[in-house]
Amino acid sequence: xxxxxxxRPPAPRTYPQDYIARIRYNNSLPPPIGPPKLLDIPNTAxxxxxxxxxxxxxxxxEPLNIEVDSELGMPLDLVHCPRVFEGDxxxxxxxxxxxPVDPRDRLLLRxxxxxxxxxxxxxxxxxxxxxxxxTEYISAEQSRSTFxxxxxxxxxxxxxxxxxxxxxxxxxDPVRIxxxxxxxxxxxNPDDAGPQSLAAGDKAAQNAERNxxxxxxxxxxxxxxxxxxxxxxxxxxxxxxGGYMVFKFLSAPTDRATEGNRDVRVDASLFQPVERAxxxxxxxxxxxxxxxxxxxxxxxxxxxxxxKFSYDSDVDEEEEFRYKYVRRYETKDHRxxxxxxxxxxxxxxxxxxGDEKKPRGAYFYPIxxxxxxxxKRKNKLQFSSTQREEVDEPPAxxxxxxxxxxxxxxxxxxxxxxxxxxxxxxxxxxxxxxHDDEEDAPGEDE
Numbered sequence: 001x002x003x004x005x006x007x008r009p010p011a012p013r014t015y016p017q018d019y020i021a022r023i024r025y026n027n028s029l030p031p032p033i034g035p036p037k038l039l040d041i042p043n044t045a046x047x048x049x050x051x052x053x054x055x056x057x058x059x060x061x062e063p064l065n066i067e068v069d070s071e072l073g074m075p076l077d078l079v080h081c082p083r084v085f086e087g088d089x090x091x092x093x094x095x096x097x098x099x100p101v102d103p104r105d106r107l108l109l110r111x112x113x114x115x116x117x118x119x120x121x122x123x124x125x126x127x128x129x130x131x132x133x134x135t136e137y138i139s140a141e142q143s144r145s146t147f148x149x150x151x152x153x154x155x156x157x158x159x160x161x162x163x164x165x166x167x168x169x170x171x172x173d174p175v176r177i178x179x180x181x182x183x184x185x186x187x188x189n190p191d192d193a194g195p196q197s198l199a200a201g202d203k204a205a206q207n208a209e210r211n212x213x214x215x216x217x218x219x220x221x222x223x224x225x226x227x228x229x230x231x232x233x234x235x236x237x238x239x240x241x242g243g244y245m246v247f248k249f250l251s252a253p254t255d256r257a258t259e260g261n262r263d264v265r266v267d268a269s270l271f272q273p274v275e276r277a278x279x280x281x282x283x284x285x286x287x288x289x290x291x292x293x294x295x296x297x298x299x300x301x302x303x304x305x306x307x308k309f310s311y312d313s314d315v316d317e318e319e320e321f322r323y324k325y326v327r328r329y330e331t332k333d334h335r336x337x338x339x340x341x342x343x344x345x346x347x348x349x350x351x352x353x354g355d356e357k358k359p360r361g362a363y364f365y366p367i368x369x370x371x372x373x374x375x376k377r378k379n380k381l382q383f384s385s386t387q388r389e390e391v392d393e394p395p396a397x398x399x400x401x402x403x404x405x406x407x408x409x410x411x412x413x414x415x416x417x418x419x420x421x422x423x424x425x426x427x428x429x430x431x432x433x434x435h436d437d438e439e440d441a442p443g444e445d446e
Contacts, residue, residue: 039062215228229351229360229361230361230362231361231362232361232362233363234350234365235418235422238414239414239417240411241368241413242368242417243365244348244367245368245370246348246367246371247271247371247373248371248372250332251374251375253266263295264299264303265299266295267302267306268295268296269295270293270294270323270399270401271291271294272292272294272399273292274289274290274393288332289331289334289371290328290329290330292328292396293325293326293327293329294323294326294399295326296322296323296324297322297323297398301322309403317405318402319402320400321402322398322400323399324398325397325399328395329374329375329376330376331372331373332373332374333370333372334370335369335370336368337369345367346367347366347367348365349364350362350363350364350365
């Protein structure tokens with residue numbers, strides 16, 4: 001048995017066969033509207049029958065039979081509004097009175113938001129869904145048997161969340177809202193708060209110390225005030241332009257900042273605007289502003305520059321500070337705020353605990369301009385001689401900075417800006433001093 005089974009011939013090898021069904025669809029075209037025109041081609045033309053110009057010459061030899069109507073085949077009524085050019089515009093106005101809507105058309109006047117949404121639940125308990133849905137299984141059994149486990153912390157947070165979402169009466173009552181606003185003025189001015197000067201008649205405002213301790217955040221009940229500062233303008237630090245400029249770097253300005261350590265030389269850095277010569281003034285407006293960035297060559301130089309601006313420092317106009325060139329920056333985003341005579345939109349705050357030179361307070365500095373700058377990339381494209389090539393002057397590799405006292409013109413402008421915050425009128429300048437100031441203005445030739 002074993003010998004006979006071992007000598008059994010192998011089974012024939014099978015090959016898969018694919019069934020190919022060839023179906024021919026009939027795509028017959030309808031007959032033409034008019035019978036085709038038969039052309040009389042002479043027998044001598046068979047020599048030029050395959051020539052490309054034979055059909056063109058045959059078309060030129062046959063006349064075109066065009067049936068021209070009164071309007072030459074084109075309707076002249078382009079408006080499709082009868083009597084509109086005769087002064088009758090009743091067709092353009094809505095019909096008055098409005099005709100009633102047919103009951104069969106009311107279904108078409110439903111709002112678009114109601115289309116595709118479930119109106120009622122089905123008999124099996126599930127809700128009907130629109131055809132615009134995600135590719136997932138939707139069944140009534142899943143909706144009824146859904147179970148989500150909760151932890152003990154979530155069970156404790158449920159009543160707390162309900163309590164927070166409850167709307168308080170003072171959130172909607174106009175009288176309570178007005179009283180809370182007026183109470184804020186009493187709290188902000190504890191020296192003037194009293195029975196005679198209470199804005200809302202709140203007796204609790206008489207105790208200013210308790211009001212400062214009970215001060216609460218309007219939106220976060222759990223947040224309390226740790227320390228308070230009076231908001232004051234820094235009149236002694238006011239510039240002759242009435243505000244300050246803010247520059248934001250998109251990347252670290254120096255290599256020291258990239259290592260995780262702050263470079264103190266950036267505090268005494270300089271920005272020099274790049275001036276470009278252009279034939280048209282409009283071209284200068286379209287271009288982005290560029291600045292050359294300089295920093296002190298050493299850390300000690302930066303500390304000496306900052307020491308020059310202190311109160312006790314004597315200005316030596318002959319002392320020089322060396323700066324080195326870093327790179328050129330271009331403006332990515334530029335935003336101008338309102339003028340100084342209006343309410344500032346953005347300010348910088350500096351908190352000071354108080355000393356002999358400056359009292360305690362949160363001093364604000366108006367921000368007039370904000371720049372977001374990034375390093376300028378080198379243009380690797382080569383322009384042809386016919387195109388206009390912008391050639392910028394190379395920046396100076398180093399600068400020498402000298403610090404001087406403010407002149408009469410700068411002092412006068414600074415006093416004018418200070419008087420707007422202080423409420424006092426600026427001191428009138430003598431005509432002779434003003435004349436000398438105009439002649440000795442820096443940057444002007446005599």
